[in-house]
Amino acid sequence: MKSTVPHLQKGDTVGLVALSSPAKPEKLGDAIAFLEELGLNYIIGDTIQAKHDYLAGSDEERLADFHEMVRNPEVKAIFCVKGGYGSARIAEKIDYGLLEENPKIFWGFSDLTYLHCAINEYANLVTFHGPLLMSVGRIDDISKKMFLQLFSPMELQYTEDISPLTTIAPGVARGEIIGGNLRRLVNTLGTKFEVRTEGRILLIEELGESIPKIDAMLQQLKQARKLEQLAGVVIGSFTQTEADETALFTLMKDYFADLGVPVVAGFKIGHDSTNVAIPLGVDAILDAQEKVLKILPGVH
Secondary structure, eight states, rough: OOOOBOOTTTTOOOEEEESSSSOOGGGGGGHHHHHTTTTTEEEOOOGGGBBTTTBBBBBHHHHHHHHHHHTTTTEEEEEEOOOOSSHHHHTTHHHHHHHHHHHEEEEEEEEGHHHHHHHHTOOOOOOOEEEGGGGGSSOOOHHGGGGGGGSSSSOOOEEEETTEEEEEOOOOOEEEEEEEEEHHHHHHHHHHOOOOOTTTTEEEEEESSOHHHHHHHHHHHHHOOSSTTTTTEEEEEEOOOOHHHHHHHHHHHHHHHSSSSSSSEEESSSSSSOOOOEEEESSSEEEETTTTEEEOOOOO
């Protein structure tokens, strides 16, 4: 299990960065109002205004902004405001030792999955898979409430009270929960940041990919032997797949039904108006019979 990070208190300062595609600073109003509602102060990183082709500033600028937030003792959490593409380009140059010495909340999802994998392994820290601040105006109240887990250690329990769940394969498993965006997980394969799945519960989610493309990505994970020693699988939101849920679940059964581990689909974790934030790198229990996912706190 990874080290948990210090919790937030009202009045704390958090840093806002864009480590992938360019942000639209004029659209940050909702995010800032939301942080103020939570009682937090904020520092806006240089990358929020920066643009370099399709990136939020050059690799050097994005790396410097991230390191600046890590070094700054005032900053207790780093929130990514935007996904897209680009975080993988700085992964190799990040000073993970610096982050380990200055442990703090790192929050984001989608393209940031690459950095979740990197930080979990190389800084040995828990990170948070949660809505990007740019989209805070488009998420529902449940999703907003999930930010409260940053203020005090609380065990999360995801049941069918949040969304209907479908058991793809039975069983109960305990293991470290890891993962995130399927495409970005596949992008780690063959690199030093390759997702490690042995004995772990794997979360996958995706946006705007067709069934054949999802199949191709799962096939690559399979051929990379990433499905062989899993503890369990949490299937999050697969939105805008151009296919119905039945086709998606049939595909998931193809890959996961015979692994002998619990697999449950229907979790509203990912690209949707309900995006339930969870810590990555902590122990979780997935019970496919009871259809419940319990996750230990990510903060202390």
